[in-house]
Amino acid sequence: MAIYELLFNSTTLTLLGSIVAVYLAVDYWKMLYFVRNGIPAPLPIPVFGTMFSYTKGLTFDLVEKRRKYGKIYGMYLGQACIAVNDVDVLQAVLISRFSSLPNRSKLPYKDAPFDKAVSNAQDGHWKSVRNTVSPAFSGNKLKQMNPLINECCDRLVRNIHKQMENQGFIQCKDLFGSYSMEVVASVFFGLHVDCQSNPDDPFTKHASEAFRNAFVTMKAILPFLVPGLGKLYDLLGVSVTDPKIKRFFLGVIAKALELREKGEVKRMDILQLMADAHHLDSSKEDQTTEDPLVHEGTASGSSQRKDALTTEEIMANAYVFFLAGYETTNTALCLTSYLLATHPEKQDKLFEEVKKFAPRREDVTYKVLSQMEYLDCFVRESLRLFPPISVLDRINDKSDIVIKDLLVPKGFRIFVPVYAIHHDPEIWEDPEEFQPERFNKENRGKIHPASWLPFGDGPRNCIGMRLAMMEIKFGIIRVLQEYKLKTCSETESLMQEVPSSALKMESNFNSLLGKPLIATCKSYRLDKKSKESLLSMTARISQDLQVDSGVIIQNLKNGRLLNVNINKPAPRRRYLPSSQIWASEEHPEFVNVEYFEYVNRYYIETLLALIIYVPTKGCMCLSQGVCVLG
Numbered sequence: 001m002a003i004y005e006l007l008f009n010s011t012t013l014t015l016l017g018s019i020v021a022v023y024l025a026v027d028y029w030k031m032l033y034f035v036r037n038g039i040p041a042p043l044p045i046p047v048f049g050t051m052f053s054y055t056k057g058l059t060f061d062l063v064e065k066r067r068k069y070g071k072i073y074g075m076y077l078g079q080a081c082i083a084v085n086d087v088d089v090l091q092a093v094l095i096s097r098f099s100s101l102p103n104r105s106k107l108p109y110k111d112a113p114f115d116k117a118v119s120n121a122q123d124g125h126w127k128s129v130r131n132t133v134s135p136a137f138s139g140n141k142l143k144q145m146n147p148l149i150n151e152c153c154d155r156l157v158r159n160i161h162k163q164m165e166n167q168g169f170i171q172c173k174d175l176f177g178s179y180s181m182e183v184v185a186s187v188f189f190g191l192h193v194d195c196q197s198n199p200d201d202p203f204t205k206h207a208s209e210a211f212r213n214a215f216v217t218m219k220a221i222l223p224f225l226v227p228g229l230g231k232l233y234d235l236l237g238v239s240v241t242d243p244k245i246k247r248f249f250l251g252v253i254a255k256a257l258e259l260r261e262k263g264e265v266k267r268m269d270i271l272q273l274m275a276d277a278h279h280l281d282s283s284k285e286d287q288t289t290e291d292p293l294v295h296e297g298t299a300s301g302s303s304q305r306k307d308a309l310t311t312e313e314i315m316a317n318a319y320v321f322f323l324a325g326y327e328t329t330n331t332a333l334c335l336t337s338y339l340l341a342t343h344p345e346k347q348d349k350l351f352e353e354v355k356k357f358a359p360r361r362e363d364v365t366y367k368v369l370s371q372m373e374y375l376d377c378f379v380r381e382s383l384r385l386f387p388p389i390s391v392l393d394r395i396n397d398k399s400d401i402v403i404k405d406l407l408v409p410k411g412f413r414i415f416v417p418v419y420a421i422h423h424d425p426e427i428w429e430d431p432e433e434f435q436p437e438r439f440n441k442e443n444r445g446k447i448h449p450a451s452w453l454p455f456g457d458g459p460r461n462c463i464g465m466r467l468a469m470m471e472i473k474f475g476i477i478r479v480l481q482e483y484k485l486k487t488c489s490e491t492e493s494l495m496q497e498v499p500s501s502a503l504k505m506e507s508n509f510n511s512l513l514g515k516p517l518i519a520t521c522k523s524y525r526l527d528k529k530s531k532e533s534l535l536s537m538t539a540r541i542s543q544d545l546q547v548d549s550g551v552i553i554q555n556l557k558n559g560r561l562l563n564v565n566i567n568k569p570a571p572r573r574r575y576l577p578s579s580q581i582w583a584s585e586e587h588p589e590f591v592n593v594e595y596f597e598y599v600n601r602y603y604i605e606t607l608l609a610l611i612i613y614v615p616t617k618g619c620m621c622l623s624q625g626v627c628v629l630g
């Protein structure tokens with residue numbers, strides 16, 4: 001009773017009320033910093049700041065705010081933020097003044113051991129971890145990953161084939177999601193998983209779960225809104241990541257690491273490289289190789305001192321690489337496929353380059369990428385138009401600094417609105433247009449270095465940039481070797497914003513008409529069942545050929561020549577409907593398949609199977625476009 005009276009008497013309540021009022025007034029005064037200093041900014045609301053001025057989501061709102069407030073403006077989102085769209089100021093923030101702004105804003109909780117990962121580390125600790133793990137992403141190391149990624153591409157192509165057979169179109173998100181996950185599992189953990197064929201595989205299951213929940217649980221979001229909650233989590237040992245998922249992945253990594261340490265397994269993957277770093281002599285220097293493919297941040301490519309990694313750091317980094325590398329690459333591949341499908345003439349141009357430099361599986365190497373300029377332009381432009389990470393930040397946690405006349409007080413966050421910069425008409429001519437040519441040799445010099453930021457910039461840029469570029473390019477080459485992407489009624493431009501200020505796309509494409517010129521000829525030895533299904537298919541073919549199926553079979557049985565004109569270039573008629581396969585009027589005994597390379601692969605294979613099947617032991621060669629039966 002006495003305590004109740006003490007707590008709830010009018011004097012205590014007035015005192016408490018006054019404290020809260022003073023706190024709110026001081027807080028609001030801080031929020032008004034921009035207004036007080038004549039810096040354009042939306043008017044904040046007490047307690048909530050400018051939170052409610054974002055109605056379309058951060059990514060797209062930042063485009064509108066750039067139009068409304070100019071290149072530099074203020075916001076209040078839990079703390080004071082300055083959005084910088086001025087590329088000269090940005091270059092200073094990310095590169096020349098990096099030593100004053102080396103950190104991203106801290107997560108409000110530790111979520112051990114992930115606080116040990118390079119993405120979350122701060123200052124000297126970050127530098128040491130980054131220097132140690134960077135060599136794992138050097139050009140030389142990526143060359144060694146070439147076969148691992150090519151193996152994942154094999155499964156990608158097989159899965160495309162399967163989806164086409166089963167449903168007649170491909171689902172990009174599933175397809176590239178599986179590919180990205182397989183690359184991640186292979187190059188980081190040394191695991192071979194076939195996500196698509198085996199969705200019940202524990203790795204696939206846990207990984208999907210981890211991505212679904214990684215950033216969007218209430219447990220993860222609340223500490224950003226409630227001051228002090230993150231500290232309480234740390235005190236009570238609350239894990240923001242689902243403990244089940246954490247246990248699973250840390251277990252997988254620990255086991256894989258143990259095998260490496262014992263020397264029982266040696267694979268050229270990133271875990272191996274980190275395991276090697278576990279035993280480093282920190283006094284040695286490592287020389288990373290300059291990469292001709294991608295513009296680098298200043299941390300990479302230079303001579304650096306490395307420190308040995310602790311087991312905890314290896315585990316934390318492996319997990320974070322996994323998280324950071326999966327969704328981003330998947331999104332980039334989906335959106336690039338979308339652009340391929342919606343820009344057929346550009347796809348044709350890229351296809352020509354593929355044909356020239358990498359027509360077969362074994363031509364797809366890290367080295368050949370440096371010759372494929374248009375592919376590089378295509379991917380860069382895709383990442384400009386749709387940067388998977390649409391906003392970056394740096395925190396000024398040191399002291400007040402002035403950058404090119406802009407005062408950044410201590411405690412302020414700098415926002416880098418990547419998407420808004422990539423779509424700024426003052427920086428990019430016709431920014432909404434997809435023009436890979438912006439990045440060709442002739443034009444590249446005109447691009448301001450801080451205006452293309454899909455991987456950030458400076459020493460703290462994306463450590464996985466080269467790997468991501470390689471993975472995306474390999475995937476695209478291997479798909480284009482076999483198929484052409486085309487939109488269909490299910491294709492939706494579903495570019496969405498997700499809570500972690502990233503872009504995401506869920507899209508289905510119908511596609512895959514056209515086996516390219518480099519079609520290899522398969523020999524079919526058919527069993528009874530296949531023969532039956534083949535015969536039933538001749539009915540459809542004969543309908544397209546407008547010839548009685550008996551006539552086709554008879555012609556083939558008589559050992560007549562089947563003329564397949566593969567050398568006629570028909571770039572503008574690449575998607576030929578199957579009725580373009582016709583029986584020649586002058587030589588009805590000949591069946592012409594014009595533009596062979598562009599006709600539906602499945603259809604052609606059936607036709608070829610038919611050719612082989614009918615004379616039963618036919619020998620076939622495909623040379624100069626003529627298919628001879630003998």
Ligand code: HEM
Pocket residue numbers: 118119120130320321322324325326328329332387388389392393453454455456457458459460461462463464465467468
């Ligand atoms: C298309 C794919 C990818 C995109 C668009 C992307 C984008 C980014 C961006 C924008 C940043 C922040 C850079 C900055 O603050 O300046 C970043 C950081 C990072 N990314 Fe990526 N990323 C991709 C793929 C990957 C992959 C495959 C990995 C795997 C290792 C990875 C690992 C990381 C890590 C560890 C960081 C933090 C680096 C640090 O703090 O030092 N990313 N990424």
